[in-house]
Amino acid sequence: MHLAGSGRVIIQLSKELVEGQILTDAKGTRVAKVMELIGPVRRPFASASPLTNNIKKYIGKNVFADDNSPANTKKKNRRRKK
Structure with a gap:
């Protein structure tokens, strides 16, 4: 993990991730959210x-994808009330 001048962190991926x-x-411990x-x-x-x-404490260390992340869960179909 690398800290960019913009304040975001840049992470080299070892597996496929999704935005969010x-x-x-x-x-x-939650460290970052993929943008x-x-x-x-x-x-x-x-x-x-x-x-x-x-x-800065996490720079140079490994981070892992949270499988319970909202980006991984499917949105439930919601019915509209008429």
């Missing part, structure tokens, strides 16, 4: 917004 996915540390996927398809990166004020 939450990234956590090894303990499950966009960038770079070549063979070696993708993600630009993510920090979810912690102490993001």
